Amino acid sequence: NAGVTQTPKFQVLKTGQSMTLQCAQDMNHNSMYWYRQDPGMGLRLIYYSASEGTTDKGEVPNGYNVSRLNKREFSLRLESAAPSQTSVYFCASSEGTGGDGNTIYFGEGSWLTVV
Amino acid sequence: AQRVTQPEKLLSVFKGAPVELKCNYSYSGSPELFWYVQYSRQRLQLLLRHISRESIKGFTADLNKGETSFHLKKPFAQEEDSAMYYCALSGYSGNTPLVFGKGTRLSVIA
Numbered sequence: 001n002a003g004v005t006q007t008p009k010f011q012v013l014k015t016g017q018s019m020t021l022q023c024a025q026d027m028n029h030n031s032m033y034w035y036r037q038d039p040g041m042g043l044r045l046i047y048y049s050a051s052e053g054t055t056d057k058g059e060v061p062n063g064y065n066v067s068r069l070n071k072r073e074f075s076l077r078l079e080s081a082a083p084s085q086t087s088v089y090f091c092a093s094s095e096g097t098g099g100d101g102n103t104i105y106f107g108e109g110s111w112l113t114v115v
Numbered sequence: 116a117q118r119v120t121q122p123e124k125l126l127s128v129f130k131g132a133p134v135e136l137k138c139n140y141s142y143s144g145s146p147e148l149f150w151y152v153q154y155s156r157q158r159l160q161l162l163l164r165h166i167s168r169e170s171i172k173g174f175t176a177d178l179n180k181g182e183t184s185f186h187l188k189k190p191f192a193q194e195e196d197s198a199m200y201y202c203a204l205s206g207y208s209g210n211t212p213l214v215f216g217k218g219t220r221l222s223v224i225a
Contacts, residue, residue, distance in 0.1 A: 042217035043201060107158065
């Protein structure tokens with residue numbers, strides 16, 4: 001089982017360029033998430049999808065869009081990249097959200113640098 | 116609103132010494148608390164959660180609702196415990212995704 005797979009692993013963008021981070025999970029999970037990790041800021045939720053067909057904003061959604069393409073895939077798009085979006089991005093999935101304490105499984109991370 | 120506070124950015128201890136990573140939370144409902152760990156060059160993974168009441172790799176954590184704390188403890192630190200530790204909170208009822216603290220980097224010195 002691959003678990004949660006995200007691509008690309010590394011990317012350098014110029015300010016104003018756009019890109020999409022892809023994420024797929026093979027655990028038949030209902031919920032998927034995008035977090036960003038910054039030094040001293042911990043993990044902050046960008047967007048999440050509690051179930052196929054739904055998406056909701058997290059703590060830091062500005063400058064991002066998401067698409068829950070199907071149950072397996074959840075993509076994150078930067079329409080016009082800014083240096084403040086330089087970060088490590090993690091995709092994650094869980095069987096559900098909250099409730100009975102479902103475990104979140106993380107991808108390996110995508111290192112994005114905006115110059 | 117859900118909030119998780121980890122007051123220490125960095126904690127250094129000597130091998131064999133006790134470890135306590137602090138976590139305090141703010142949540143009006145009934146919480147679910149977790150500890151996640153990120154070892155060097157590995158993905159974030161669940162270490163333990165309070166509902167399981169288990170000990171993983173010698174670590175334990177007790178939910179103290181009176182003090183709104185969920186501190187992670189280990190009686191004798193090992194070098195392989197060096198990692199980034201995140202405390203996380205989810206509401207027990209309703210669809211609320213995990214909220215993470217800012218993390219504490221544990222460094223175990225030989």
